[in-house]
Amino acid sequence: MNTDKYATVIWKNVKLNVGKNIVEIRTSDGNDTAEWTVKI
Amino acid sequence: MITSELNDIAHQLDPSRMTVCANNVEGSFNFITDAMAFNKYFGWYYNKVEDFGPFYDNLHAKYPNTKFGLSEYGAGASITQHVSQFVPEEDPRPSSRGPWHPEEKQTAYHISHIKMIAERDYIWGTFVWNMFDFGSKGRNEGDTPNINDKGLVTYDRKIRKDAFYLYKANWNKKEKTTHLCSKDYTDRKEDVTDIIAFTTAPSASLFINGKQIGK
Numbered sequence: 001m002n003t004d005k006y007a008t009v010i011w012k013n014v015k016l017n018v019g020k021n022i023v024e025i026r027t028s029d030g031n032d033t034a035e036w037t038v039k040i
Numbered sequence: 041m042i043t044s045e046l047n048d049i050a051h052q053l054d055p056s057r058m059t060v061c062a063n064n065v066e067g068s069f070n071f072i073t074d075a076m077a078f079n080k081y082f083g084w085y086y087n088k089v090e091d092f093g094p095f096y097d098n099l100h101a102k103y104p105n106t107k108f109g110l111s112e113y114g115a116g117a118s119i120t121q122h123v124s125q126f127v128p129e130e131d132p133r134p135s136s137r138g139p140w141h142p143e144e145k146q147t148a149y150h151i152s153h154i155k156m157i158a159e160r161d162y163i164w165g166t167f168v169w170n171m172f173d174f175g176s177k178g179r180n181e182g183d184t185p186n187i188n189d190k191g192l193v194t195y196d197r198k199i200r201k202d203a204f205y206l207y208k209a210n211w212n213k214k215e216k217t218t219h220l221c222s223k224d225y226t227d228r229k230e231d232v233t234d235i236i237a238f239t240t241a242p243s244a245s246l247f248i249n250g251k252q253i254g255k
Binding site: 003005009013021024028029032037 | 210231235238240242
C-alpha cells in the first residue's frame with residue numbers, strides 16, 4: 001500500500017486470527033513486527 | 041496591562057527579536073506582541089479534532105494579514121492502555137481528565153493534526169505539547185497520578201510512544217523509519233483491528249502469519 005503525504009499507512013478493519021498473530025510491516029526502509037494474541 | 045509592559049521591556053532589551061504571546065482565548069491582547077499563537081486542544085479537552093480547521097480558518101478570514109502559531113497542542117497517552125481502532129473524532133471519547141488514555145487516541149490525534157497544520161500555510165509555527173511526559177502534581181489521569189501524559193516519550197525517557205514516530209518519519213528524512221503502531225497491545229479481545237505504520241518508504245506491505253494482507 002502506498003504511503004500517504006504524511007508518512008502514514010493505514011489498514012482499516014483487519015481481521016486477526018484467534019490465537020497468535022505475527023504482524024509484520026515490510027518496506028524498502030526497514031521492517032517492524034509484533035506478536036498479538038487474540039482470545040475471545 | 042502587564043502584557044504591554046512586558047512587550048515594551050522585551051523590545052528595549054533586544055530590538056532585533058520578535059515578541060510572541062501564547063494564549064488560549066481570542067481578544068485584543070493577542071495583538072500586542074509582534075506575533076500571536078494559541079494553545080488549542082480540539083479533540084482532547086473540548087470539541088472534536090476536526091474543529092481545529094474551522095477555528096483557524098475563521099481567524100484567518102477575520103485577520104487575513106496575520107499569521108498564527110499553535111503554541112500548544114497534544115493529547116495524553118498511557119502505553120499500558122490500548123484500543124483496536126484509531127478514531128479520535130468519534131464519541132464517546134476517552135475522558136481527557138479521566139483514567140482511560142489509550143495510546144491509539146493520541147496517535148490518531150496527531151495524525152489528524154499534522155495534516156490539518158500542513159494544509160494551512162498561514163500557521164507560522166507549531167509546538168507539540170509535549171516531548172516527554174512530565175510531573176504535574178494533583179493531576180490524576182491515565183495510568184499514573186501526578187503525571188501529564190501528553191508526551192511523545194514516557195516520563196523515564198525510555199519508551200517512545202507511537203506518535204513519536206509519526207513526527208520522526210515526517211521531519212527526519214535523513215534517517216530511515218518504519219514503525220508499526222500498537223506493538224504493545226499484545227493480548228487482545230477483538231479480532232478486528234486497524235493497523236497503522238509510519239514510514240519514510242514510499243509504500244509498505246502488511247503480513248499476518250506470513251500471509252500478505254491488502255496490497
